[in-house]
Amino acid sequence: MPKQHRLHHAYATHYSAEFAGKVCREFFEAKETICGSEIVELSPCKQLNLMIIKSLFESWQEQLEQLSGVPFFDYTDEAVQAALQEFMNSLSQAIKIRRADFEPLLAHSVEKTLQLAVEPKLFMEREIAALMQKSPPDFSSLRKYIKWHADAWRPVVDLLSDSPESTSWKELLYQGFAHPENLLSVGDLLAPLHETLRINLDELMLRPEIQDADSSAGSAVRSVPEKPGEEQASSGRGAEEEADPSDAFIDPALAWARFESEEHAYMKGSIGHLREGMGINQRIMFTKRLFQGNQDLLDQALEELDRTESFFDAVSLLNASFVGTLKWDVQSDEVQELLQLIFRKFDGD
Incomplete structure (x- = not known):
C-alpha cells in the first residue's frame, strides 16, 4: 500500500484549540448556551458538525454504561430499556451547553476531524476496533456521523454487522484505502x-519521505542534517558548542544496544501494550513533560x-511525529524511560 501522510499532532492540537477559541468567541458573544440545532449548523464543515454530535452521543453512552453498572437494578429489563431509550431521546432534544464545556468539546472534535482527513485509514481502524470491544458492537454512529471516505470503509462495517466475528475486516479496510489518489484530497476536505x-497544510501533514529515520551506527543522538544552504554556516560551529536538543533525533540501533546490555538487564520483561507497563506516575510525567499536558495526545x-x-x-x-515537533530533549530522563518501555514491549520478539 502506498505510504500516506501522517498527522503532525502538535500542530493539529494547537490549531484545534485556536479554531475552537475563535468560533466560541464569536458564537457566545451574544448567547450563553448552544443547542443541538445550532451545533448542526455551527461550521461550514458539515463533517465537523457531525463529529461534535458524535462526541456528545459517545458521552451519553459512557454515562449510561456507568449508570448500568450499579448492581442493585436490572438494566436488561425490557421496561427499563424502553424508559432509558425514551429518556435519551428526550435528552437529545434538550441540548444546552455553556461555553466552558463546549469549547474543549469543539477542540476535541476539530482534532478528530483533522485526523480523519489526514489519516483516514488509521482513524477508521481505531473507531471500528473500539466498537468491536462492545457487546454487541453498534456501528450506527459511524454510519450516521462519519461521511468522509464512506466508499472505502462502509464495506467493512457491512461485513462486521453481518459477521461480527470476522477476522478479515482489517484486510478489507486496507483494500478500501489502498489507493489514496482515489480519495478526496486533504485540502478539499478541510x-x-x-x-x-x-x-497550513505543510505543517499539518508529515510527508511520507521524512518518516524513515536514519538508524545507522553512530552517536545515540544524531543531529538532523542541515537544510540546503546551511552546511557552510554550521561547519564553523565550535566542537564544544552543544547542539539544540530540538535539532536531534534518537538512534534506534544504539538505543537498542544500550538496553540490551547487562547494565539494563533489570528492565527486561515483555509487555503486551505500552499502557499496561506504564505506572501512574510515569503517565503523569509523560503527559506533562513530553506531550504538553495533553493526555489525549499521549x-x-x-x-x-x-x-x-x-x-x-x-x-x-x-522521530518523525514527536521528537522534533514537540521539541523533546532526547537525552532527558523522560524520553529514556519511554524508550525503556518500548524496548520491553519488543524485547524477545
Whole structure:
C-alpha cells in the first residue's frame, strides 16, 4: 500500500484549540448556551458538525454504561430499556451547553476531524476496533456521523454487522484505502475549516519521505542534517558548542544496544501494550513533560506505537511525529524511560 501522510499532532492540537477559541468567541458573544440545532449548523464543515454530535452521543453512552453498572437494578429489563431509550431521546432534544464545556468539546472534535482527513485509514481502524470491544458492537454512529471516505470503509462495517466475528475486516479496510489518489484530497476536505481559520497544510501533514529515520551506527543522538544552504554556516560551529536538543533525533540501533546490555538487564520483561507497563506516575510525567499536558495526545501516541512492528519502527515513529515537533530533549530522563518501555514491549520478539 502506498505510504500516506501522517498527522503532525502538535500542530493539529494547537490549531484545534485556536479554531475552537475563535468560533466560541464569536458564537457566545451574544448567547450563553448552544443547542443541538445550532451545533448542526455551527461550521461550514458539515463533517465537523457531525463529529461534535458524535462526541456528545459517545458521552451519553459512557454515562449510561456507568449508570448500568450499579448492581442493585436490572438494566436488561425490557421496561427499563424502553424508559432509558425514551429518556435519551428526550435528552437529545434538550441540548444546552455553556461555553466552558463546549469549547474543549469543539477542540476535541476539530482534532478528530483533522485526523480523519489526514489519516483516514488509521482513524477508521481505531473507531471500528473500539466498537468491536462492545457487546454487541453498534456501528450506527459511524454510519450516521462519519461521511468522509464512506466508499472505502462502509464495506467493512457491512461485513462486521453481518459477521461480527470476522477476522478479515482489517484486510478489507486496507483494500478500501489502498489507493489514496482515489480519495478526496486533504485540502478539499478541510477547505471549509480553512474559511474559518487558515490551515497550513505543510505543517499539518508529515510527508511520507521524512518518516524513515536514519538508524545507522553512530552517536545515540544524531543531529538532523542541515537544510540546503546551511552546511557552510554550521561547519564553523565550535566542537564544544552543544547542539539544540530540538535539532536531534534518537538512534534506534544504539538505543537498542544500550538496553540490551547487562547494565539494563533489570528492565527486561515483555509487555503486551505500552499502557499496561506504564505506572501512574510515569503517565503523569509523560503527559506533562513530553506531550504538553495533553493526555489525549499521549494516548494517541501509545496507540500508534503499539501498532508498530519493531523497536526500530517505533523509534522511527517517535522521530518523525514527536521528537522534533514537540521539541523533546532526547537525552532527558523522560524520553529514556519511554524508550525503556518500548524496548520491553519488543524485547524477545
